[in-house]
Amino acid sequence: MGIGILIKCFGGSSSSSSSSSSTKQPSTTVEYLCRRFSLAELRKLTGDFDRSRIIGEGPYGVAYRASISVNGQIEDVAVKRLRQPEAYGISLYKNDILFTCQLHHPNLLSLVGFCDDNNEMIVVHEYAPNGSLFDKLYESPRLSWKRRLEISIGVARGLHYLHSGTKRTIIHGDIAPITIMLDENWVPKLSFFGVSKKAPKSKAKDVKRKELESVEGSVGSRKCLRVTNEVMHKSDVDSFGELLVDLICQNTSFNNTIDERLVAEMTEECWKLYMEIAESCLSKDPNERPDMGDVEVQLERLLQLQEEADTNHVLLI
Structure with missing residues (x-):
């Protein structure tokens, strides 16, 4: 899948252009709005997706609790790993990221980042201790x-x-x-x-x-x-x-x-x-x-x- 698809959806570009009209970098590209995790990072953060870290499980995937550094502070996050990407749909995954990385409100769940390495579909968002x-x-x-x-x-x-x-x-x-x-x-x-x-x-x-x-x-x-x-x-x-x-x-x-x-x-x-x-x-x-x-x-x-x-x-x- 790759981040190039997500950047394109925002209207951004990962390549430079000699045209003066295109020298401005887009302000709403994915890499500026949320973090792209590597699969290796998330494996380390979740103990290789250890079952003891599971905080939620459904038909499409499993959510794991992890702790990461956000702006110099350690915060708990939920790492939601889709285990049936074909059933869930790439479009739903992509849409979820595109919206949540741009929206900020006390009553919206904040997106921290995502991972699309090796065809994985993983979303990392703020942890909600009281569940759904x-x-x-x-x-x-x-x-x-x-x-x-x-x-x-x-x-x-x-x-x-x-x-x-x-x-x-x-x-x-x-x-x-x-x-x-x-x-x-x-x-x-x-x-x-x-x-x-x-x-x-x-x-x-x-x-x-x-x-x-x-x-x-x-x-x-x-x-x-x-x-x-x-x-x-x-x-x-x-x-x-x-x-x-x-x-x-x-x-x-x-x-x-x-x-x-x-x-x-x-x-x-x-x-x-x-x-x-x-x-x-x-x-x-x-x-x-x-x-x-x-x-x-x-x-x-x-x-x-x-x-x-x-x-x-x-x-x-």
Whole structure:
């Protein structure tokens, strides 16, 4: 595969030119934005991919914990090695790197580097000690209602940045519990940009659309950009609505039902507002779905209401 392919995708060039118009070096080439590891380096960092270092394992690959020096400081990282490159797809791997090395936000998982030696497909990113949201939703002890609400706000902020905080709107395309990682402070980080797309910026009442030649499958989520060939940023809003439902459901034999224990932690006003937000995000008409900036504000207000109610409850005891 080689780094030349990735540089070309950025519009850069590894060769020099005598033309004065081409003397400027591109500012967004891969080697400037992230680190290219050799396979030998990663073998050493992971103890030759020792099983004792495994922090996650799925159908497409294995993630290992390692420590590296970043700007003079030792930091833990996750080394994700794909073991079925053909099934995963080079395009997904390449797309993931191209997006994540350019995007920087507290609610996006940071890319450290990659390795494509000897046809390997390895991504190195920041380590998220609390794993994926999918893992935490159904394990014991369960996440509190307030923690789930804080996580939803973090995801909303990440999506708001993708939709409005970059030069062109970015459609994540795969928002689901499995692609949301949690750091040591339970801050959610959006990960996996393999199916992400750029689209023209859009406004609330002017949903821009971008035609794709095809829609590729996602890794681990139940759907990816619906079944349509027309992709919009409002598809992320719909997926976020499903995430809100996931956050208040309990999984029983793969059938989702509302977790009554969580409902008991909410005030009636907060429960009503939460459901209104979820329903608006899940509207069948994309034009009726809110922008993520509006969703973020509503969820922050909801958290404020819940905290006020909790404080008043304590004072009454």
